Amino acid sequence: MNYQEVFAAIPDAIVVVAPEPGFKILTATDAYLEVTMRRLEDIVGLKLIEEAFPDKNVPYNQNPVVLSLEKALNTKRTDSLDVIRYDLERPEGHTFEERYWEASHIPVLDEQGEVKCILQKSADVTERELAKRAQASSEEKFRFMTDMVSQLIHTADANGKLTYVNQRWINYTGLPFEEFLEKSWAEVVHPDDYGGMMLQVEKALQQKKGFQVEVRIKGKDGRYRWHIINSQPMLNENQDLIMRLGSTSDIHDTKMMVEELLATNEQMATLSDQVALAFQKAEAERLTLERLIMQAPAIFAIMKGPLHTFTLVNPHFQKLWPNRDFLGRTIAEVVPEVGEQGYISILNNVFATGEPFTADEIVVVMDWEATGKEEERFFTTTYHPLLEEGKITGIIVFGYEVTERVRLRQQLAICEKGLN
Structure with a gap:
């Protein structure tokens, strides 16, 4: 029986190395050759780490594979490695594949109890990692x-x-x-x-x-x-x-406002109930988070670069301007009206300084419905710098429309004024 053929057919990735310094490769299973993209004749006789699979990023005497091999050799016991990264160079060129490995080093002893070779059993755990x-x-x-x-x-x-x-x-x-x-x-x-x-x-x-x-x-x-x-x-x-x-x-302040109004005059009870229901409906529509970001019930957008080019807008943002195309265009191109009202200068400051800016109940005047008539709408919006590798590359816009809430408060203020 040809034991070399039997060993080569073992389905595990195993390489056999000599115990002398350098750990020269003696043989390997077909599974090992396949996973390492090598041929047996190209690696037999080479030192495992220094020649066959060198790692220029780690000194030889600090290489975890070398340390594990030496431990197995000295203790004559199996030693296992934690997950390590070692990228493999493809045979056809100077390209590398990112790979992660688990390995055990198993000493094989002779009749006198001395190490005659060491088996390295490896497992490619790249997909898992x-x-x-x-x-x-x-x-x-x-x-x-x-x-x-x-x-x-x-x-x-x-x-x-x-x-x-x-x-x-x-x-x-x-x-x-x-x-x-x-x-x-x-x-x-x-x-x-x-x-x-x-x-x-x-x-x-x-x-x-x-x-x-x-x-x-x-x-x-x-x-x-x-x-x-x-x-x-x-x-x-x-x-x-x-x-x-x-x-x-x-909703504490609004709820307290409604309760005070009810307590002031019982005749306002019906109106207050209507106001409370209207507020709850507006809040429910605004706060419902069916899904974050793309399905979030809030305005969300990402703008890149100093010109604030849109790279992402969620449906709620698009809904504000249903007939305008945002992606790949700057805010000045798509919504020139906001530039005239000073919002681009706010974006420029966030992009330049990295300081977030929150605008509470700001008013935006536009022809929202394309009817030729401009209308005020109110928004609470946060502009946060987008950092990539420590650099500001854009701005995250998150906000929600609060027009109904503002108008509700204005209405309540008018009601309170009428009662005094």
Whole structure:
């Protein structure tokens, strides 16, 4: 029986090296040759690290593969490596493939207990490691985007247990991230509101539907303020509940304003109810986060370069100007009206200084409906610098229209003035 042929056919990636300094290659399995893109005749007799697979980025005496081989040789025991990166050069040219490996070094002993060779058993784990990196990158982008929005954002699993809250939740409640997730809603929601809220949560979980509830939430100063919590389900193709995504927004001042108006004059009760319903509808439409960014119920856009060229706009942004094409064009080209009202200078300052800018209830005057008649609309907008490799390359625009809220407040002010 030809044992060399049997060894070569082993389905594992194995290379055999001599125990003397340099660890010269003696033979290898076909699986090893395939995964390393080498031919046996080209590598036999070469020193494993110095000649066959050199690494110019790491000194020889610090190379983790060399250290592991020496440990296996000295201890006469198997030694395993953590995941390492070693890019392979393709045979046809000077191009490299990014690769990640796990390896074990197994000493083979003779009858006297001395090491006569060492087996290196390798596993190409590139696909797994790249998937882990992609997942980590995706999670980092998700955290970045949720931290940029003005709402308090949370996610929950299919059982309703909190799995994530954005930084605005942490800042508002003063609770550490892990403590917030552990204590969940019971720690922050007012005791008188908690039971009713959880009934809605359970109903929504059973029916796989969204829900909206008004509750009082405790801030880090110990005071409670009224908020609207809106939660929407995420279902897979089989309509199984994967997770829930929720947003929370402060409505305390408006709610107090409405309650004061009701208390001032009972005759205003009907009007106040109508105002409250109109406000809740406007807030629900604005705050519903069915999906982040492209499905977020808010204005979101990315502009690149000093001329502020649009590279991304979500449907809510496009909806403001349905007949205008944004992508690949500058803001001055697409919306010249905002330049005349001073907004481009704001963008220029954010791009130049890297300082975020928040415009609260700013007014924009335009012919929105292409009727020839200009109209005021109000927006709350955050302009945040987009950093890539430490440099400002663009601006992230996030905001929402607050025209109804402003007009509501104006209406309430007129009503209060009429009562005095």
